[in-house]
Amino acid sequence: MSDNNQLIICEYCDAVYQRPTLARHQQAHCVRCGGLLARPHLFHVDHLLALCLTAIMLIGFLSFYPVLVIRTGGQSHAATLVDAVWALTKGPTDMLALVAAFSIVIVPVTQVALLTWLLGFAHFRQRAPGFRGCMRWLATLGPWSMLEVFLLGALVAVFKISGRIDVLPTMGLLALGGLSLLIIGMAGRDVQRLWDELP
Amino acid sequence: MTVAVAAELGLCLCHRCHKACDLNASPHTCPRCGAHLHRRKRNAITRTWALMLTALILYIPANVLPIMHTTSFKGDSTATILGSVVTLWRDGAWDIATIIFIASVGVPVTKFLVLGLLLCTVHKGDTRSRRDRTRLYRGLELIGYWSMLDVFVAALLTALVQFGALGTIEPRPGILFFGLVVVLTMLATLSFDPRLIWDTDTHDD
């Protein structure tokens, strides 16, 4: 396109810089406002694809496997992510069920789907069909994935009722932790470089 | 130290793909992703005020109304956010009480205060401590969604505690208002444009 591909603009204060060459573990910060300008990529595109496939497996696991199980007497109750969303539809909080469904199911699943699509084609050094739209949705959905908050919520819930009852943290919690880390790692700044790498 | 600013160089940051776009070559659309270019987020101040004030109003029922209703053989009980924090504290679970207090009271109140401060100082064209105010904004971006904690705790407890020896837990409207407050404050943060902090004059402090 043009040589201003070598320019970066601070998103917090509009200062303009030449794109720096960074060594590993180096980060570039804006001298004016201190905002993060650039950091080296954590993963190669093919590694990102592998992480993405791991994320798909974790999602599959989490859709059947409970995050928490409680046991009282002979009875036991288990709750998956979807059960937790479903619980909010009971009583006067339906609208909140929508918010929860959006932030812990719809957004993460869509992010992983979009990433798989984009990275699958990026593996063959190609732009996926609908590249612009997919990148746009990824950027828009970014702030709305709340799996890590849900994870903390699950831990709090364990302690809140564990005085009265046996609560068993499950493999589901571990999978949830893994999935939220993967999504933070993949859907953040790292994927924006596809703009530059796939002309 | 003088730093070149995008406007002086005829450049504009694309809000969608973060390309430095040359406004002389293409004044309205980003050549890379096709997004419409605007130097600042549109109606940032008005939108942020509107969303923040709505959130502030809804924060009242969120605190006054009960968030959960427990039915068990020991009798019924309803709890507000602060009520549940107090109960947890009395039961000796001060660590959980602290986490919930920070997420449901500390974070939202901090967000209201910081957004209010940013909006007022931008309105007055204040040039002091712009770097610190930008840092405050980045803090808002970071803590934004953690206040959703109580919503997820309520959802999980409702899903788990049903018709067992523990009784039944049901969500109540307070938690709905609280969830809306979190969403609205997140939208308010996203609508604010931190570059307005730096638009006051051309030289640096």
Ligand SMILES: [Zn+2]
């Ligand atoms: Zn800056």
Ligand SMILES: [Zn+2]
């Ligand atoms: Zn663009």
Ligand SMILES: [Zn+2]
């Ligand atoms: Zn235009």
Ligand SMILES: [Zn+2]
């Ligand atoms: Zn726009």
